[in-house]
Amino acid sequence: MSIRIMTAMMTNEMLLMACIASPFALAALTALFHRAPVLRDALNLLMPFAAPAALLLLAGGPASLQLTQIVPGAGIAFTPEPVGLVFAGLVCLLWPVSMLYSLAYLYQNRAVRMTSFLVYYNLSIGCALALAFAGNLLTLFVFYEALTFCTYPLVTHDRSREALAAGRFYLAVLVGSSTLLLLAAMVWIYLAAGTLDFVPGGILDGRIGDEQVKWLLLLVVFGASKAAVMPLHGWLPRAMVAPVPVSALLHAVAVVKAGVFAIVKIILYIFGVDLLADAGAGDWLVYIASFTIIAAAVVALRQTSLKKMLAWSTVSQLSYILLGAALLKPAALLGAVLHLLAHGFGKITLFFAAGAIQTKSGKTRLDEMRGIGRAMPWTMGLFTVAALVIVGLPPLAGFSSKWFLLEGSAAAGGHLPAAVLLAGSVLSAAYLAPVIYRAFFVAEAPAADVRRPAERREAPTAMLIAMLLPALMCAALFFAVDAVAGFTAAAPGFSAEDAVGDAGGDAGGAP
Amino acid sequence: MSATAADALLAQLPILLVVAPLLGAALCLLVRDARLAWGLAVAVSAAALVFSATLFARTGGGLVLEYAVGGWQPPWGIAYKVAPVNALLALVLGAVFLAGVVYAGRSFRRELRGRRLQPVYSALLICQSGFFGVAMTDDLFNIFVFLEMASIAGYALVASARTPRALTAAYRYLLMGSTGAALFLLGIGYLYLVTGTLNLSDMAPRLQPALGSPAVVAALGFIGAGLLLKAALFPLHLWLPNAYGYAPSAIAAVLAGTSTKVALYILIRLLFGVFDAASFAAALPDVMMVLAPAAIVAGSGLAIFQRQVKRMMAYSSVAQIGYIALGVALVTQAGLTAGLVHLFNHAIIKVSLFMALGCVVYRAGDCRLSDLAGLSSRMPWTAAAIVAGAVSLVGLPLTSGFVSKWYLVSAVLEANLWLPAFVILAGSLMSAAYGWRLVEAAYFRGGESAGGAGGVSGAGGGSGEGGQSPVGGEGGAAAEDNGGGNGKSAEAPPVMLLTTWALIALNFFVGVNPSWLTSACRGIAATLLG
Incomplete structure (x- = not known):
C-alpha cells in the first residue's frame, strides 16, 4: 500500500x-x-x-x-x-x-x-x-x-x-x-x-x-x-x-x-x-486597475499602428485580471483566472493575424487595412473571432470571464467596477471594430484599380493553423467554464458554495 | 596512531601556511627557468589551498587550533590561533591565490613579455605568505608585520607592469598604504601602552577597565583610520582604481580578492574582539554607517562612466567594499553575517571578472570598452564569463551576489533602516547599468558583420551571437556553440579560461547552494559578537 x-x-x-x-x-x-x-x-x-x-x-x-x-x-x-x-x-x-x-x-x-x-x-x-x-x-x-x-x-x-x-x-x-x-x-x-x-x-x-x-x-x-x-x-x-x-x-x-x-x-x-x-487593502488596487482599463483603452483608440493598438489593448485587458483579483470575491477571482486564459487565447490570435498581414503584404498601419479581409479572408475571419473574445461576446471565453467579473463586482458592492468593466468592453469594441470594418467592407485603396477584385494572398497554412487553434480554444473554454470553476474551487478564496457553483451553471448552460 | 599523526599534522598547518609560501618565494629566485618558478608557485599555492580548506573544514565543528611559535607559550611568545573566522579568510586567500597563480602563468608571459618573471612570482608568494600570516596569527604586532610584508610585495607587484601609469599608481598606492600602516602602527602602540600585551586574546580583558581612557580612544581612531585606508572605504579609496586598473591583470585579480578583504578582516577582529563595538567603539561603526552608503553610490556611479574596464571594475570594488562595511557597521548578528558572506562572495566574483578582463587584454592588448566590441564572436567564453560576473555583481538570483544582497537587505531592514536598504537596491541597479555597458559592448557592437552574411539558410542562424546572460548556464553553452560557427575564434589560452570559469562555477555553486557558507558566517558572527 x-x-x-x-x-x-x-x-x-x-x-x-x-x-x-x-x-x-x-x-x-x-x-x-x-x-x-x-x-x-x-x-x-x-x-x-x-x-x-x-x-x-x-x-x-x-x-x-x-x-x-x-x-x-x-x-x-x-x-x-x-x-x-x-x-x-x-x-x-x-x-x-x-x-x-x-x-x-x-x-x-x-x-x-x-x-x-x-x-x-x-x-x-x-x-x-x-x-x-x-x-x-x-x-x-x-x-x-x-x-x-x-x-x-x-x-x-x-x-x-x-x-x-x-x-x-x-x-x-x-x-x-x-x-x-x-x-x-x-x-x-x-x-x-x-x-x-x-x-x-x-x-x-x-x-x-x-x-x-x-x-x-x-x-x-x-x-x-x-x-x-x-x-x-x-x-x-x-x-x-x-x-x-x-x-x-x-x-x-x-x-x-x-x-x-x-x-x-x-x-x-x-x-x-x-x-x-x-x-x-484591495480598494486602491481596484481604483488603479480601473484607471488603467479605461486610460489604456482610450490610448488604444488613438493608435495608428495595428501592433501598437493591440499592445495598448493588452495593458487595458491585463487590469481586468487585476481588478478581478482586487475585488477579493470568489466569482471575481474565477473571472480573473478565466480572463487570464481568454485573453491569452484571444490576444495570441490577434497578434498572429497582425503578423500574417505584415508578412504577406508588409502592412502595419491601421489605415492600410482596407480590403485586407478580401485578400486574406481566413486571417481576418479569425482576427474577428479573437476580437469578439476581447470585447466579450458569447459564445466565446471572453464573455464567461467578464460575466464572472461582473458578478464578483456585484458581490463586492459599489458601481465603479461594473461600470468600468462595461465601459472597457465598449471601448475595446470601439478600437477593434474599425479594423474589421475596413478590412471587409472598404475597398483597398481608392486610387488603385477598383474593378479588379482584390488578389487572394492568404497566409501560409502553418500560420492559419496556429491562429485557428487558440480561436477554437476560446470557444471550447466557453463551454468548459464549469470544469475550470470546479478545478479552481480547491484554491483559497474560490470557495464553491458562495457563488461559483450556481453562477457557473448559468453561464455554462444558458446560451 | 594515524589519527594522532593527522592531528599532529593539523596542528602544524597554521605555520605551514606562512612558511611554505615564504620558502617558495626564496626558491623561485633561485631557479633559472621562469616556468619552473611558476610550477613551484602553483605547487605551493595548491598546498596552501589544501591546508586552508582543511582548516576551514576542521574548525567548522567549533575546534580552535592554537600554535605557539617556537614553543614559546602566549602571552609571551607569538601565538597562532585558528578559529572559524581565521579559517574563512584563509579559505578565501587560498582560493584566490591558487587561481591567480595558475592564471598568471600565461598572462604574465604576454603582459610582462621579455621580463624576468622569477622575482614577480617570488613577490606574489611573499604577498601570499604575508596575508596568510595575518589570517593565522593572534598577535597584533605580528598582524602589522605580515600586513606590511604583503603590502610592500603588493606595491612591487603593481609596479611590475612598468608602464608609466602603473608606476605612478604603485607610488600612490605605496604612499597611501604606508600612511595607513603608520596610523595602524600608532594605534597598536597606544594599545600596547595601555595593556602591556600584543596578544589579541590576552588584550581584550586587559583593555576592559581602560576602555574610556584617551589613549584607547586615540588607538581606536588611529587603527580605524589606518585600516579603512587600507580597506579603501570611500573616500579613502583613492589609491585603488589606478592600482587595480594599471597593474598586470593577474595581479589586479589577486589584489582585488585579497588586500582590501584582509584589511576588513583585521578591522572586524579588532572591532569585535578587542574593542567593544556595541558600546565603547560605537563611533567607528557609526562613521562606517555613513561612509558605506556613500561608497556604494559613489563607487557605482563612478564605475558607470569609466571607459577603461579594469578601472570600472576597480570602482565597482569601491562600491562592494561599501556593502561589506555596511553589513559590519550594523553591529548585529545578521549584519555581520551578511558582511562576511559578501566578503567571500565579492572576492570570487571580482577575481573572476578581473581574470576575464585579463583574457581580453591577452588578445587585445588593453581592455577599454572599445576593445570589447564583437567579443562575443571572437572570444565567446570570455564574453560569457564577463556576463556571468556582471550578473553576479548585480545580484541576480542563483548567483552568489543574490545571496549577499538578500542577507544584506534583510539585515538592514531588520534594523529598521530603510534608507540604506534603498541604497543597497539602488546600488545593484547602478551595477546593472555599468554591467550592461559591458554586455552591450561585447554582444551588440562589432558583431554584426559576422552574422549578416549567413542569410536565410539554417547555418546563418548559428553565426550570430549567443545573446544574454547564461541563466542556469544554458546561455553560456549557447554562446559557445554559436561562436564555434565562425571558425575564427581567438580565445584566450585554455588555462586562463579554466581558472576564470572555475571561480565562476564556485560563484554559481554558492548562489545555488549557499548554506555551508552562510551557516559558517553566522557561527563566526555569533562568536565575534559574543
Whole structure:
C-alpha cells in the first residue's frame, strides 16, 4: 500500500520535473543542433507537446519538488496548485502553437539568428512554466527575473538602434521595479513571516499591521511591473519593435501573464484574501486597475499602428485580471483566472493575424487595412473571432470571464467596477471594430484599380493553423467554464458554495 | 596512531601556511627557468589551498587550533590561533591565490613579455605568505608585520607592469598604504601602552577597565583610520582604481580578492574582539554607517562612466567594499553575517571578472570598452564569463551576489533602516547599468558583420551571437556553440579560461547552494559578537 503511494508520488514528481524541464531541454537541443536546421526545426515542432502531455498525466496530482535551499527556509521548490496549474495549462497549450507560428514566421521573413531566437524562446517558456509551479515566493522571483533576461534577446532580435533602445527600456523598467520593489517586498515578507512558502490563505495573517499591508501590496503590484499597471506600462508598447512571435510571447503566453499571475498568486497565497479584505487593502488596487482599463483603452483608440493598438489593448485587458483579483470575491477571482486564459487565447490570435498581414503584404498601419479581409479572408475571419473574445461576446471565453467579473463586482458592492468593466468592453469594441470594418467592407485603396477584385494572398497554412487553434480554444473554454470553476474551487478564496457553483451553471448552460 | 599523526599534522598547518609560501618565494629566485618558478608557485599555492580548506573544514565543528611559535607559550611568545573566522579568510586567500597563480602563468608571459618573471612570482608568494600570516596569527604586532610584508610585495607587484601609469599608481598606492600602516602602527602602540600585551586574546580583558581612557580612544581612531585606508572605504579609496586598473591583470585579480578583504578582516577582529563595538567603539561603526552608503553610490556611479574596464571594475570594488562595511557597521548578528558572506562572495566574483578582463587584454592588448566590441564572436567564453560576473555583481538570483544582497537587505531592514536598504537596491541597479555597458559592448557592437552574411539558410542562424546572460548556464553553452560557427575564434589560452570559469562555477555553486557558507558566517558572527 505505502509502496504504491510512494511510486505514485515519485511518478508525479517526475512528471512535474519533466514538464518544467522540457522547454529547457529543448533550448539545449536547439543550441546543440544549430548546424542541422531540419532536425532543429523538427524538434521545435514536436517537443513542445511533451510539456502538455506531462501536465495532462500529472493533472494536479500531489507533487512537490525541493531542489535547493538559498536562504534558510526557502529555496527552489515546485508545488502545483489550481491557479498555477491553470497558468501552466495556458503556457503548455500555447507553446506548440507559438513554435509552429514562429518557425513559419521566421522562414517567411528570412530571419537571421534563428537558432538564438528559438533557444531564447524556449528558455522563456521554461521560465514561465517554472514560475507557474513555484512553491514559494523566492522561486517565483527567481524565474520572474530569469524570464526578463531570457526575453531581452528576443525583444532586441532585430539589433536595430530602435530595438536596442526599446530593449534597454524594457530591462530598466522590469529589472528596476523588481529589484527596488518586489525584492524589498519579499525581504519584508520574509522578515515578518519567517517563511516564503505559498500557503493557502496566506502567511502574513496577524504578523503585519493593516497599514503595512497596504504598503506591501503597493510594493508587490508595482514591483511585478510585468503586469503593466499604469504608470509602469510604458515598456510594453515600446517592446513592439520585436518580431511578431515575440509579441505573442510577451502578450499572450509568458511575460505579462507572469506579471499578473505573480500578483494573483501573492494575493492568494502570501497575503490571503481575508487579510486583504479586512485591511481594505484591495480598494486602491481596484481604483488603479480601473484607471488603467479605461486610460489604456482610450490610448488604444488613438493608435495608428495595428501592433501598437493591440499592445495598448493588452495593458487595458491585463487590469481586468487585476481588478478581478482586487475585488477579493470568489466569482471575481474565477473571472480573473478565466480572463487570464481568454485573453491569452484571444490576444495570441490577434497578434498572429497582425503578423500574417505584415508578412504577406508588409502592412502595419491601421489605415492600410482596407480590403485586407478580401485578400486574406481566413486571417481576418479569425482576427474577428479573437476580437469578439476581447470585447466579450458569447459564445466565446471572453464573455464567461467578464460575466464572472461582473458578478464578483456585484458581490463586492459599489458601481465603479461594473461600470468600468462595461465601459472597457465598449471601448475595446470601439478600437477593434474599425479594423474589421475596413478590412471587409472598404475597398483597398481608392486610387488603385477598383474593378479588379482584390488578389487572394492568404497566409501560409502553418500560420492559419496556429491562429485557428487558440480561436477554437476560446470557444471550447466557453463551454468548459464549469470544469475550470470546479478545478479552481480547491484554491483559497474560490470557495464553491458562495457563488461559483450556481453562477457557473448559468453561464455554462444558458446560451 | 594515524589519527594522532593527522592531528599532529593539523596542528602544524597554521605555520605551514606562512612558511611554505615564504620558502617558495626564496626558491623561485633561485631557479633559472621562469616556468619552473611558476610550477613551484602553483605547487605551493595548491598546498596552501589544501591546508586552508582543511582548516576551514576542521574548525567548522567549533575546534580552535592554537600554535605557539617556537614553543614559546602566549602571552609571551607569538601565538597562532585558528578559529572559524581565521579559517574563512584563509579559505578565501587560498582560493584566490591558487587561481591567480595558475592564471598568471600565461598572462604574465604576454603582459610582462621579455621580463624576468622569477622575482614577480617570488613577490606574489611573499604577498601570499604575508596575508596568510595575518589570517593565522593572534598577535597584533605580528598582524602589522605580515600586513606590511604583503603590502610592500603588493606595491612591487603593481609596479611590475612598468608602464608609466602603473608606476605612478604603485607610488600612490605605496604612499597611501604606508600612511595607513603608520596610523595602524600608532594605534597598536597606544594599545600596547595601555595593556602591556600584543596578544589579541590576552588584550581584550586587559583593555576592559581602560576602555574610556584617551589613549584607547586615540588607538581606536588611529587603527580605524589606518585600516579603512587600507580597506579603501570611500573616500579613502583613492589609491585603488589606478592600482587595480594599471597593474598586470593577474595581479589586479589577486589584489582585488585579497588586500582590501584582509584589511576588513583585521578591522572586524579588532572591532569585535578587542574593542567593544556595541558600546565603547560605537563611533567607528557609526562613521562606517555613513561612509558605506556613500561608497556604494559613489563607487557605482563612478564605475558607470569609466571607459577603461579594469578601472570600472576597480570602482565597482569601491562600491562592494561599501556593502561589506555596511553589513559590519550594523553591529548585529545578521549584519555581520551578511558582511562576511559578501566578503567571500565579492572576492570570487571580482577575481573572476578581473581574470576575464585579463583574457581580453591577452588578445587585445588593453581592455577599454572599445576593445570589447564583437567579443562575443571572437572570444565567446570570455564574453560569457564577463556576463556571468556582471550578473553576479548585480545580484541576480542563483548567483552568489543574490545571496549577499538578500542577507544584506534583510539585515538592514531588520534594523529598521530603510534608507540604506534603498541604497543597497539602488546600488545593484547602478551595477546593472555599468554591467550592461559591458554586455552591450561585447554582444551588440562589432558583431554584426559576422552574422549578416549567413542569410536565410539554417547555418546563418548559428553565426550570430549567443545573446544574454547564461541563466542556469544554458546561455553560456549557447554562446559557445554559436561562436564555434565562425571558425575564427581567438580565445584566450585554455588555462586562463579554466581558472576564470572555475571561480565562476564556485560563484554559481554558492548562489545555488549557499548554506555551508552562510551557516559558517553566522557561527563566526555569533562568536565575534559574543
